[in-house]
Amino acid sequence: xxxxxxxxxxxxxxxxxxxxxxxAVRRAGCTVATEVPDGTQALAAARTDPPDLAVLxxxxxxxxxxxxxxxxxxxxxxxxxxxxxxSAGASADDVxxxxxxxxxxxxxxxxxxxxxxxxxxxxxxxxxx
Amino acid sequence: MTLLEPAPxxxxxxxRAENSGLRAQMQHRDDxxxxxTRMLQARAQTMTSVIDAVxxxxxxxxxxxxxxxxxxxxxxxxxxxxxxxxxxxxxxxEFHLPKELDDxxxxxxxxxxxxxxxxxxxxxxTYVAADGAELTVSVAVTPRTDDRGVHAGWNFVGTDMTExxxxxxxKDQFVSLISHELRTPLTSILGYLELVLDDxxxxxxxxxxxxxxxxxxxxxxxxxxxxxFTAQVDAGRFSLQPADVxxxxxxxxxxxxxxxxxxxxxxxxxxxxxxxxxxxxxDAVRLGQACDNLVSNAVKFTPAxxxxxxxxxxxxxxxxxxxxxxxxxxxxPVARLAxxxxxxxIPAGEQGQLFARFFRASTARRHAVxxxxxxxxxxxxxxxxxxxxxxxxxxxxxxxxxxxxxxx
Numbered sequence: 001x002x003x004x005x006x007x008x009x010x011x012x013x014x015x016x017x018x019x020x021x022x023x024a025v026r027r028a029g030c031t032v033a034t035e036v037p038d039g040t041q042a043l044a045a046a047r048t049d050p051p052d053l054a055v056l057x058x059x060x061x062x063x064x065x066x067x068x069x070x071x072x073x074x075x076x077x078x079x080x081x082x083x084x085x086x087s088a089g090a091s092a093d094d095v096x097x098x099x100x101x102x103x104x105x106x107x108x109x110x111x112x113x114x115x116x117x118x119x120x121x122x123x124x125x126x127x128x129x
Numbered sequence: 130m131t132l133l134e135p136a137p138x139x140x141x142x143x144x145r146a147e148n149s150g151l152r153a154q155m156q157h158r159d160d161x162x163x164x165x166t167r168m169l170q171a172r173a174q175t176m177t178s179v180i181d182a183v184x185x186x187x188x189x190x191x192x193x194x195x196x197x198x199x200x201x202x203x204x205x206x207x208x209x210x211x212x213x214x215x216x217x218x219x220x221x222x223e224f225h226l227p228k229e230l231d232d233x234x235x236x237x238x239x240x241x242x243x244x245x246x247x248x249x250x251x252x253x254x255t256y257v258a259a260d261g262a263e264l265t266v267s268v269a270v271t272p273r274t275d276d277r278g279v280h281a282g283w284n285f286v287g288t289d290m291t292e293x294x295x296x297x298x299x300k301d302q303f304v305s306l307i308s309h310e311l312r313t314p315l316t317s318i319l320g321y322l323e324l325v326l327d328d329x330x331x332x333x334x335x336x337x338x339x340x341x342x343x344x345x346x347x348x349x350x351x352x353x354x355x356x357x358f359t360a361q362v363d364a365g366r367f368s369l370q371p372a373d374v375x376x377x378x379x380x381x382x383x384x385x386x387x388x389x390x391x392x393x394x395x396x397x398x399x400x401x402x403x404x405x406x407x408x409x410x411x412d413a414v415r416l417g418q419a420c421d422n423l424v425s426n427a428v429k430f431t432p433a434x435x436x437x438x439x440x441x442x443x444x445x446x447x448x449x450x451x452x453x454x455x456x457x458x459x460x461x462p463v464a465r466l467a468x469x470x471x472x473x474x475i476p477a478g479e480q481g482q483l484f485a486r487f488f489r490a491s492t493a494r495r496h497a498v499x500x501x502x503x504x505x506x507x508x509x510x511x512x513x514x515x516x517x518x519x520x521x522x523x524x525x526x527x528x529x530x531x532x533x534x535x536x537x
Contacts, residue, residue: 003229013315014313014317016317016318016321017313017316017320020316020317020320020321020324023324059309068259069403086315087308088308088312088313090354091361092368092370093368109312109315109316110314110315110316110318110319110320111313111316111320112323112451113320113323113324113327114323
């Protein structure tokens, strides 16, 4: 029986970047389970239907990616969901804040699509690509 | 009853003369005392009038326990209480934000610890005025001694920085916002370009055009990074992640970065580094950035057929600042990277301005060499953050050498 492709939640307030992340997710052999433009919807979607990976923009309306990440970690239902943060903040302090919030990986914008594909594959244990 | 014999006339005259001399001496001393008192009063008056003339800074003097003894009009104005309500009645700690004091260890000791250890201290504290307003104040603290040189208390000279700090915060937020707003569209541009360039069916001409788009998007990205970094340096929020860094590796990496451009423009790049490497303690990313800036500048300003040399050496810096090739007593070990080119050079009269932000040498403008004038300012800030220096020597039309010296 074929294994189902890992399901990924994508949250970013920029339509173009959400679409770009979606492309990378599919190139990594995964499917986009939910696409949302803000942190509040991201948290609600993850709690209703926990994905295999959450790709979150740090700077979003509603709740920031850092807040969503911390909330996911605090909820037993979503505590195990891997989180990849995307952010325009590229300093060591920015990365440290992301990892302190419980993220598994952090990519600074602009990211390379190939790099994002590799990260998504790694965090979903290879996907089915 | 004893009758005194009358003193002989000579003796009487001598006593009278002595008495008169003593009176004259007393009068002289009295005059001297009066002069000294007037001088002291005049000096005290001068001091008081100087302190009272200061209306934009608070000058607060305390005894050793922090009880206020001096309270100038600047303090009255800043904190909203007249001298009579404060002197001998209030402690300096009552005008500080309690939480901030507690976080620093609490009480007067928190305020004066550094001044006690180092003789003086300047830092921002939050003063709380009589109406409850919180003010960000840059406070200079120094110990005060009495006329016998015995520690008698503390001086606190404060400048209200509330508005200045608020402006700095706004500038920070603005730069951060701009940086975010510029990076976001660049993410889309570069990301979708990557997808298009990945297409094996893309025609050669289209690929070349899109390559130009990508190169310029990367240039814009570097500019955003440079502006953000410059703002961080200004705000003092520029932190280093120190580790042992082999500068030889950094130099080789910088050469690799410019190799394609140098080859395309016909510039030869020579690398001369010690075989065993040369390790300094610093931030690998920032040192790489500094080195990249120097090397890419050298290539950029050198016409076809020219040469760029990257020479890394260990050296020693003596107490008077001279750098020598061999160890000496009291000389500290340093690493020196000299980036020399045979390029267009910098006019002697402009070399002093070279490290100023946005400055571009007339030779750069005349030869239409692209750039905005941030690279050298950033490189020097990185050198300074490592307790190092960046120097320039140049002859117009002959070439330029930038020397980066870092402690090792």
